[in-house]
Amino acid sequence: MISIVDRTPPKGIQLFHAAALAGALTLFLATLLADYAYWTSHEIQWSNFASWLLVGAMVLVSIAVICEIFALVRGGRSVVYILVLVATWIVGLFDALHHARDAWGIMPTALVLSVVVAVLAGVATWIGFASLRTGGAR
Amino acid sequence: MKLANLTILPIAAAVIWLAACSKAPDLNQYGASPQMPTPARGVMPDMVIAKPAAWGSQVPTVPQGYSISAIATDLGIPRQTLVLPNGDILVAEGRGGHAPKLKPKDIIAGKIKAKGNTSVKSGNRLTLLRDADGDGKYELQTVFADNLDAPYGLALVGNNLYVANQGELVRFDYRAGQTKASGAPVKVTDLPSAINHHWTKALAASPDGRFLYVAIGSNSNITERGMDVEVDRARVWQVDAATGAHRAYATGLRNPTALAIQPGTGTLWAVVNERDEIGPNLVPDYLTSVREGGFYGWPYAYWGNHVDTRVMPQDPAKVAAAITPDYALGSHVAALGVAFSVPAMGGQFGEGVFVGEHGSWNRNPPVGYKVVFVPFRDGRPAGDPVDFVSGFRTSDGLTHGRPVGVTVDPRGALIVADDLSNTIWRVTPTRSATTSTVPPAGVPAAGATTGGAIP
Numbered sequence: 001m002i003s004i005v006d007r008t009p010p011k012g013i014q015l016f017h018a019a020a021l022a023g024a025l026t027l028f029l030a031t032l033l034a035d036y037a038y039w040t041s042h043e044i045q046w047s048n049f050a051s052w053l054l055v056g057a058m059v060l061v062s063i064a065v066i067c068e069i070f071a072l073v074r075g076g077r078s079v080v081y082i083l084v085l086v087a088t089w090i091v092g093l094f095d096a097l098h099h100a101r102d103a104w105g106i107m108p109t110a111l112v113l114s115v116v117v118a119v120l121a122g123v124a125t126w127i128g129f130a131s132l133r134t135g136g137a138r
Numbered sequence: 139m140k141l142a143n144l145t146i147l148p149i150a151a152a153v154i155w156l157a158a159c160s161k162a163p164d165l166n167q168y169g170a171s172p173q174m175p176t177p178a179r180g181v182m183p184d185m186v187i188a189k190p191a192a193w194g195s196q197v198p199t200v201p202q203g204y205s206i207s208a209i210a211t212d213l214g215i216p217r218q219t220l221v222l223p224n225g226d227i228l229v230a231e232g233r234g235g236h237a238p239k240l241k242p243k244d245i246i247a248g249k250i251k252a253k254g255n256t257s258v259k260s261g262n263r264l265t266l267l268r269d270a271d272g273d274g275k276y277e278l279q280t281v282f283a284d285n286l287d288a289p290y291g292l293a294l295v296g297n298n299l300y301v302a303n304q305g306e307l308v309r310f311d312y313r314a315g316q317t318k319a320s321g322a323p324v325k326v327t328d329l330p331s332a333i334n335h336h337w338t339k340a341l342a343a344s345p346d347g348r349f350l351y352v353a354i355g356s357n358s359n360i361t362e363r364g365m366d367v368e369v370d371r372a373r374v375w376q377v378d379a380a381t382g383a384h385r386a387y388a389t390g391l392r393n394p395t396a397l398a399i400q401p402g403t404g405t406l407w408a409v410v411n412e413r414d415e416i417g418p419n420l421v422p423d424y425l426t427s428v429r430e431g432g433f434y435g436w437p438y439a440y441w442g443n444h445v446d447t448r449v450m451p452q453d454p455a456k457v458a459a460a461i462t463p464d465y466a467l468g469s470h471v472a473a474l475g476v477a478f479s480v481p482a483m484g485g486q487f488g489e490g491v492f493v494g495e496h497g498s499w500n501r502n503p504p505v506g507y508k509v510v511f512v513p514f515r516d517g518r519p520a521g522d523p524v525d526f527v528s529g530f531r532t533s534d535g536l537t538h539g540r541p542v543g544v545t546v547d548p549r550g551a552l553i554v555a556d557d558l559s560n561t562i563w564r565v566t567p568t569r570s571a572t573t574s575t576v577p578p579a580g581v582p583a584a585g586a587t588t589g590g591a592i593p
Contacts, residue, residue: 042450044364051241097181100243102362102415104450105179 013081013128017067020060021085021125027057028092028121032114039111047106050114051099058092061121065089081127088120161502162418168522172466174441177416184418184502185247188254188537193559196538199529200565203485206527209269209276209553210562214261216555217338218396218475218543219562220292224314226268227276227545227553229562231261234288234304234337240363251499254537256558262286264301266317267562274566283310283319291341291397293350295379302339302352305331307377326350327382330370333357336411338474342397343379345404350377351387351428353394353408360413360448361437372436374408374428390434390460396476396543398491400427403517409473409493410463412440416448418501422466423473425493425512425519435460465519470498471506475544475555479511482550484567490514492526492552494541507531509541509554527554527565539563 013021031053038046068085071077095113099106162184165173193208200206210216214231221227239245263284267276283301291302299312301323308323329339329352336355343350356372357363374394376387393411400407406428412421413436421440433456435442437449442462445452467473475494479487490513497507507530510523531537539556546552547564554563 044362047362048240051243055242094181096242100183100241101179101448102358102360103448105360105415105448107450 013064013071013131014067017064017071018129020063020067021121021128024057024060024064024088025118025121025125027053027060028088028114028118031057031095032111032118035111035114039107042104044103047099047103047110050110051096054092054096054099054114057117057121058089058096061085061089061092064124078127078131081124081131084120084124084127088117088124091117091120165419167419167422167466167468169465169519172422172441172468173419174444175417175419177420177447179415179417183247183415183500185250185500186502186504186535187250187499188497188504188507188531188540188558189535190254190256190558191536191538193538193561196529198527198539198554198563199525200527201487201525203568204565205568206563206565207274208561209274209564210265210267210279211560213265213560213562214259214263215256215557216261216265216542216560216562217290217557218292218340219545219553219555220294221545221547221553222294222312222314225272225547225549226266226317227547227562228282228292228299229265229267229555230289230292230301230543231263231265232286232288232290232304233260234290235334236337237333237335237357237363254499254558255540256560258560260288262288264289264292264319268317274564276562276564278317280317282317283323286323288337290338291352293341293343295343295347298379300326300341300343300350300379302329302341304334304337304339305329307339307341307350307352307382325382326379327377327384329375330354333363333367335359335363336371336393338393338395340395340397340408342399342406344406345399348379350379351375351397351406352377352384353391353397355393355395355411356436359415360446368437374406387430388428388432388434390432390436390438390456391428392436395474396494397428398476398478400517401478401480405517407476407478407491409467409476410434411472411474412469413437413446414470414500416446417469419469422469423471424463425465425467425473425476425491426463429461432461433459434463441466465512467493467495467510467512467523468505470501472496472498473506474542475509477544477546477552479546480548480550482548482567483546483552484550486513486524487511487526490519492544492546493523494544494554496540496542496557497531497537504531507537507540509544509552526552527563530556530558 034050264282266282268278288304299310307326340353357367373389394408439457439460481488495506509527511526540558543555552565
């Protein structure tokens with residue numbers, strides 16, 4: 001059996017970066033579910049949940065962006081991944097600001113933004129994880 | 139390409155910020171038919187917070203022929219005042235509310251808003267001011283009662299001094315000339331106090347002294363804490379002074395912050411703070427006579443039948459039933475005081491009401507930060523508001539004071555509570571001795587103040 005060691009810089013994201021990204025996706029999905037619950041039930045507490053889940057998602061996606069900035073220095077990054085990640089951050093920020101409105105004033109835009117940002121986070125995670133390597137060995 | 143994406147972020151942030159900082163168009167929003175724009179809110183709310191600064195040797199500006207002086211300082215957040223029959227002044231001091239922060243926005247906005255308010259400790263007491271020799275200097279400043287819970291509304295009926303704390307209406311025995319309460323207060327009735335998003339409980343007594351009117355603000359801006367917490371909120375209670383029993387006198391008043399009984403007619407009037415976050419020119423705060431059984435719109439509608447789409451589920455029947463208030467004071471002025479004038483105030487300020495405007499926190503350019511006079515004719519508002527006490531906020535944003543309660547001393551003086559500099563101001567006509575139209579001192583005091591001193 002022959003083992004080939006890859007000595008080029010890793011193209012995939014690192015483990016901590018991956019953990020932040022996966023966490024962000026989870027929280028964006030939870031935000032979407034909470035927004036949907038408010039949309040259907042008019043129960044205000046779901047809207048409060050959505051606001052806080054979104055803050056958590058933005059913290060984690062910001063960590064992922066910072067990890068990616070450091071990774072840029074090493075070069076050889078996926079342009080598509082960077083674009084989708086930054087788009088997630090921007091749409092997430094607008095979604096968070098929109099959730100600061102009172103009561104039904106967040107609807108329907110909050111639900112639409114939460115769908116968009118959840119899809120973006122999903123795509124970013126897909127691309128990011130598709131290139132994930134654990135040991136640099138093939 | 140990659141770096142360009144990252145540099146675009148601060149630019150986007152700057153664009154948002156500039157959009158938030160654009161100046162509000164100037165609309166005519168005074169009187170019975172204010173201009174009503176369509177609701178709108180930017181990405182960020184327009185917050186322009188007062189920058190507190192000491193008065194130093196400065197004083198507020200008053201019209202020619204009037205003078206102003208500070209008659210008490212170093213108070214514990216003065217809100218409303220009451221002129222007693224012997225000329226003594228009672229000051230209610232305190233800060234109430236215990237609303238939990240529900241959203242990230244509440245934490246951020248709370249910290250920003252706090253910068254524009256005083257940081258002194260809540261007084262939770264009544265202070266008595268006395269000018270024994272009538273020289274206009276109130277040489278005695280003493281604690282009349284303490285250990286109260288954010289007292290606000292004050293009313294005297296005979297020997298009963300009523301105080302509306304943020305959670306209960308209480309009664310003290312009062313004898314003329316007293317400088318200290320003779321004992322602990324007696325509870326008349328509990329008042330709605332859960333959360334207390336809008337905590338102030340304004341108070342007025344009916345002309346016959348049988349009933350007390352207590353104003354209770356809503357528990358949210360626009361139902362963002364849910365409808366369950368709005369039970370018994372945004373309304374005026376009529377409380378039987380003898381038994382403490384209550385009923386809703388009028389509803390749908392978002393945050394009625396001061397009440398006054400109109401001399402002569404005995405009609406109840408209120409100033410009401412309207413909802414935020416649908417634009418710099420929405421919704422006008424207002425002055426209105428309060429109709430028994432009337433519904434004034436909150437939360438479903440504003441200024442009559444304008445639907446507020448932030449309330450879900452909506453209620454078209456309630457929207458249709460909403461009464462249009464009498465007189466718009468302008469959006470976000472934050473009217474916190476109202477008092478009917480007396481002829482002894484002199485000149486053009488003898489017939490009408492004074493309104494204390496605490497000033498805006500979410501409008502650019504800021505508005506309020508003054509005491510205005512709304513002239514009346516035949517018992518109804520007639521004409522635009524006129525500045526009576528101004529200069530609280532200068533054009534550079536420095537804010538020396540913020541007016542709250544206003545009270546008319548029937549001898550011919552306006553008492554203004556300032557809860558930023560913790561001062562009580564007194565405005566008097568300087569020409570009163572030479573003006574022949576002014577009646578002699580001692581005109582009836584009934585209902586002429588917030589709460590109303592009833593002999």
